[in-house]
Amino acid sequence: MTQLIAHQGDITRYPSDVIVNAANSSLLGGGGVDGAIHRAAGPELLAECRTLGGANTGEAKMTDAYGITSAKKIVHAVGPVYSGALTDADLLAACYRNSLDLATGYTSIAFPAISTGVYGYPIAEASAVAVRTIRAWLEAHPESPLEAVTLIAFSDADFAVLSEAIA
Template identity: 60%
Template structure:
């Protein structure tokens, strides 16, 4: 199942939430800062032991004070106009996060709109990459695209419809 929802990702009851982190994994602004604040200081302590994360990769921690059991930290690309392999790096964030979720035995995961904040990735283009990657690699895991605004959510819905997914409320059924 794929779902598009406008919500605060820190409040979702899923097996894992994805953090749009920076390379240090030591917290920051936007979604990253919100997740660190909601999870509590133990998250920062655990992140310190991970030694950072490369762009396009993903690493997991516990959820601590969150409702989610796990936080999967991934580092999205900074947008430079699309000619520095940004789409490939962004797709890798979603793929690697799903791989880590499977390794953890997760059955549900929530993604923010990775790289669309201070990293400047255009929301519509980022949504297409996210949806195409998850539709291809997300089999067996319930996925929520947790958007910070209705505009971001509509970009995700439009990308799903373009791929032939059928809308049923906030959820989408696969083509066919």
């Protein structure tokens, strides 16, 4: 049975087969977790991302992890800019589903709180979407070798919200 856990820390140092990047549509780096992942992975990540042609909101694409030695792969998921529309939750859920689909064959995946930084998605709402989507995906894929799905929070406040959503 796959464990769904919350962890507080730096996703670039978290030991997981796959880590997810809260990317922008260019996939070429930015602020927040996106910038941290690009800095930690090094210039090879940017070079590979340049070959991917960007991604639409809700989509995800996979690269090698390069300088992030605690992971094998990075999934770059483009979350929605929060508007309060019903489609926001659908697009955010698609990020989680598409990331999990790409991680097929791996035993662990770690997600940041996608869209909750500069994209403005309220952390409690985003956490509920993440947990609901991950649980539904795991239920629909009982053959998945995933042993752990981790939601990574950088701040104390976000960790508390993520922990509550999982509980």
